[in-house]
Amino acid sequence: MTNTDNFFKVGTIVNTHGIRGEVKIMAITDFAEERFQKGASLFIDTKQGRVPVTVKSSRLHKNAWLVLFDGVSNINEIEKYKGDDVYVEGNSRPELGDDEYYYDEIIDSEVVDLSGNHIGIVKEIMTTGANDVWIVKREGQSDALIPLIDDVVKEINVNDKLITIDVLEGLLD
Template sequence: MENLLQVGVITQTHGIKGEVKVFPTTDDVNRFKKLKNVILDTGKENIELEIEGVKFFKQYVILKFKGIDHINDIEKYKGKSLLVTRENAVKLGKNEYFIADMIGMKVITEDEKEFGRLKDVLATGANDVYVVQTLDNKEILLPAIKQCILKIDIDNQIMTVHIMKGLLDE
């Protein structure tokens, strides 16, 4: 399992005093208010940054980091990910999982036949949609509803699904 989880991506600078616009990749943007530190993934190294200020603007979070006081100090990090350790991640409820822990898990049907691998999770309005790469390299979209997703076993990396009638061209 991943120890670092993404909470946002720096999209651009905001003003000239070192603030950045962050596109949140977390379900709860208000978590930034309680967050004290994030880890900046530069692609070469991880840098721990202390959050000094949090504001919200449209779908973005505006962050100010301690010690970064000029646009030139932060501009080079546009497009880079902001991460948190698993200990600083939001607490999950029952039947909730981190996407990072699910990607790549084996997908089997209810009669225990291997179906494919979970490739991606799409966040739609009503419910998530799981993108499954089948054994014959097709992509199938499965709604993340209890009628379709019967069991998720994070420890063994197996998802058991019910393939609804009409989903596959047979």
């Protein structure tokens, strides 16, 4: 993989779709509609380097985005990118409001309880509709599911990658 400084992963090309060159992208961004809108500039991260692409069209289909890039007219031109990650350049990320965070600011953050005891590391984020759920990897235990709600998540420090939660009864069972 190439250097990703100032580039942020927004998804992975998991498959092709049809014969016209569409790809199926599993998005990992809160801004999927914006990221994959017509005219959006993206970068496919390949073993040979980063390939700039422009979105020609996109649509949401079964929890994935079907995207066609400019200049691609058939499956043979795009199949080689299957499994590659898709990035956006950092300076094209919009500023977020207070209490809003990009996934990459949360992933790999340490989670501690109110007393500062280590619980685990955020390894993945699930978007459930009502609120996000953080999947926290714990040593020697099953993963914990932490809902992103005010009653549980008390402090998020993106600079130190440290999240403090209130462990409500049953939360870590």
